[in-house]
Amino acid sequence: MSTIRKYTGLLSCYFKVNLAAALEYRTSFLVQAFGMTISNASFVFFWWVAFVQIGGRIGGYDFRDVLFIWSVSSSAFGLATIIFGNLNRITAIIVTGELDTYLLQPKDVLLSLLAARTSLTAWGDLFYGVILLVLSQGRDPHAWLMYLLGVITGSLLFTAIAVSAHSCTFFFGDTTMFSSLALEFVINFCIYPIGIYPLLVRFIMYSLIPAAFIVHLPLAIARSLNYGLVLLVLAGTLGYCLFAYWFFYKGLKRYESGNLIITRM
Amino acid sequence: MSIIASNLHKEYHTRIKDEGLRASLKALVNPVYRKIIAVDDLSFTVEPGEIVAFIGPNGAGKSTTIKMLTGILHPTSGDMRVLNMDPTTRREELALHIGTVFGQRSQLWMHLPPLDSFSLLARIYELDNKSYRMRLAELSELFELQDLLKTPVRKLSLGQRIRCEIAASLLHSPKVIFLDEPTIGLDVIVKQRIRELIALLNREEKTTVFLTSHDAGDVELLAKRALVIDHGRIVIDDAVTSLRKRYLNRKVIEVTLNDTQSPLCLHLPQGAYAETPEAGKLRCIADTRQISVSDLVKYLVETLSFNDLTVSDPPMEDIIAAIFRGEEYQK
Numbered sequence: 001m002s003t004i005r006k007y008t009g010l011l012s013c014y015f016k017v018n019l020a021a022a023l024e025y026r027t028s029f030l031v032q033a034f035g036m037t038i039s040n041a042s043f044v045f046f047w048w049v050a051f052v053q054i055g056g057r058i059g060g061y062d063f064r065d066v067l068f069i070w071s072v073s074s075s076a077f078g079l080a081t082i083i084f085g086n087l088n089r090i091t092a093i094i095v096t097g098e099l100d101t102y103l104l105q106p107k108d109v110l111l112s113l114l115a116a117r118t119s120l121t122a123w124g125d126l127f128y129g130v131i132l133l134v135l136s137q138g139r140d141p142h143a144w145l146m147y148l149l150g151v152i153t154g155s156l157l158f159t160a161i162a163v164s165a166h167s168c169t170f171f172f173g174d175t176t177m178f179s180s181l182a183l184e185f186v187i188n189f190c191i192y193p194i195g196i197y198p199l200l201v202r203f204i205m206y207s208l209i210p211a212a213f214i215v216h217l218p219l220a221i222a223r224s225l226n227y228g229l230v231l232l233v234l235a236g237t238l239g240y241c242l243f244a245y246w247f248f249y250k251g252l253k254r255y256e257s258g259n260l261i262i263t264r265m
Numbered sequence: 266m267s268i269i270a271s272n273l274h275k276e277y278h279t280r281i282k283d284e285g286l287r288a289s290l291k292a293l294v295n296p297v298y299r300k301i302i303a304v305d306d307l308s309f310t311v312e313p314g315e316i317v318a319f320i321g322p323n324g325a326g327k328s329t330t331i332k333m334l335t336g337i338l339h340p341t342s343g344d345m346r347v348l349n350m351d352p353t354t355r356r357e358e359l360a361l362h363i364g365t366v367f368g369q370r371s372q373l374w375m376h377l378p379p380l381d382s383f384s385l386l387a388r389i390y391e392l393d394n395k396s397y398r399m400r401l402a403e404l405s406e407l408f409e410l411q412d413l414l415k416t417p418v419r420k421l422s423l424g425q426r427i428r429c430e431i432a433a434s435l436l437h438s439p440k441v442i443f444l445d446e447p448t449i450g451l452d453v454i455v456k457q458r459i460r461e462l463i464a465l466l467n468r469e470e471k472t473t474v475f476l477t478s479h480d481a482g483d484v485e486l487l488a489k490r491a492l493v494i495d496h497g498r499i500v501i502d503d504a505v506t507s508l509r510k511r512y513l514n515r516k517v518i519e520v521t522l523n524d525t526q527s528p529l530c531l532h533l534p535q536g537a538y539a540e541t542p543e544a545g546k547l548r549c550i551a552d553t554r555q556i557s558v559s560d561l562v563k564y565l566v567e568t569l570s571f572n573d574l575t576v577s578d579p580p581m582e583d584i585i586a587a588i589f590r591g592e593e594y595q596k
Binding site (some may be wrong): 006009012013014017020021024025098099100101103104105106107109112253255256262 | 328335337358359368377
């Protein structure tokens with residue numbers, strides 16, 4: 001318990017320092033956050049056009065459902081990169097030898113390196129999700145509850161996917177491209193109705209690509225009120241996180257460091 | 266013992282490839298790897314409170330050794346203990362008791378004042394607020410940081426930043442500190458200040474200092490003992506004073522001439538040669554295996570008219586350069 005308290009305190013301290021560093025450039029912060037919101041909004045506009053044209057439901061989802069999965073995906077990804085801002089930079093941290101800095105600290109390497117940065121644009125993602133939810137779900141308490149579940153477990157799952165993909169760098173060399181593709185791949189499966197996919201793909205979305213755990217299961221719970229499925233979401237999240245953690249440390253044993261000149265931003 | 270290294274060995278496998286696209290395609294299908302031995306059967310010990318200089322040419326294995334001792338890298342074979350802990354298996358615990366400064370790497374947030382980084386590091390090193398405040402006050406006074414603490418790191422000069430870096434690595438009062446090129450890129454005055462601070466730290470807090478540097482001044486003015494590493498092996502483990510006295514058996518004789526006679530016309534005896542001659546000055550190097558200092562001085566007295574003559578040991582940087590060139594070590 002004291003370890004959890006220690007790490008929660010450390011993460012909150014990292015969060016404050018990162019935010020303070022980000023706020024050194026206030027205008028950039030606002031422009032980037034606003035830019036991300038606008039960029040996201042354009043996608044929803046295309047969905048609205050699609051529903052107006054086709055009408056009714058697409059893949060079993062109505063427009064309100066699509067807005068829910070967009071809202072959870074956006075906020076979950078935003079939250080992940082606000083708290084673990086280095087999740088897209090793990091490969092760079094490994095190949096430049098920046099990992100040394102975290103290995104010299106008396107704390108968990110993975111957690112420290114993930115939390116040592118925040119993303120400015122991620123605030124746009126986070127708030128965009130909230131705005132979508134307010135607009136689409138109103139005061140539906142089940143939707144809000146499942147939004148919270150999806151955002152928390154989803155942010156952990158996005159992080160776990162990034163960690164797993166970037167950890168391949170320890171084994172195969174620079175995997176920046178592969179890792180960003182892996183994340184985009186998962187996001188793509190999060191923002192389309194699950195019903196449009198054949199059964200085999202749906203199975204993959206419950207296993208290899210955990211998109212179902214991030215958005216589709218929380219939506220199903222909010223609509224069916226079958227709260228027993230929450231356990232499945234939690235179990236899936238835990239399994240993925242444990243795998244990512246194990247895989248990172250497995251790779252860390254092969255770490256070879258480097259001697260580039262590094263500064264922390 | 267603060268540090269024990271026994272038969273440490275570290276090897277890498279690195280991919281090699283010839284020049285050009287054809288070779289790149291070939292390497293894609295049939296990669297060729299070469300084994301590189303970074304550290305080869307390295308053994309040494311460091312006593313508590315010692316300042317040891319760990320010197321060697323680029324690629325000798327200095328950084329790899331430090332990285333193994335601090336738990337960053339795992340050795341291929343061999344044993345090591347730092348403060349009686351194995352850095353490979355007890356990295357987190359060891360990190361609470363050691364400090365590290367890598368001259369080319371920063372642990373401070375560039376866009377924030379050092380105070381913010383210090384406060385985060387205090388949390389990382391689990392210092393309570395009272396101990397942190399006390400330690401910060403001590404270090405601020407010692408390193409004269411009062412005016413720097415609230416300035417963003419990116420606006421500090423390199424010397425100011427290194428002072429903050431060293432202070433940051435000392436916040437948790439480590440028993441052993443590893444300094445990898447701490448004075449790299451600094452001007453003479455700042456280098457001197459940093460050396461004074463490291464010496465003071467060692468004197469006041471009995472901190473064991475393990476230092477790598479290419480700067481002969483760091484070795485000469487700080488360390489009592491030098492470990493010279495080359496091709497991953499210790500080639501010399503000796504007191505710095507002994508290095509100076511024993512290595513090369515050379516003496517430097519500097520003469521200030523009392524007229525403008527050209528020293529170039531001198532025909533120095535066997536075993537002596539003139540170096541960097543300039544108008545009115547002469548610097549002779551004597552190889553005492555071939556000519557004694559008294560014989561050379563006698564020759565100079567008979568040949569030249571001068572105001573002043575001093576005999577000294579060669580500067581440490583000449584000694585280090587000679588060691589790196591692989592010249593014979595005279596025990």
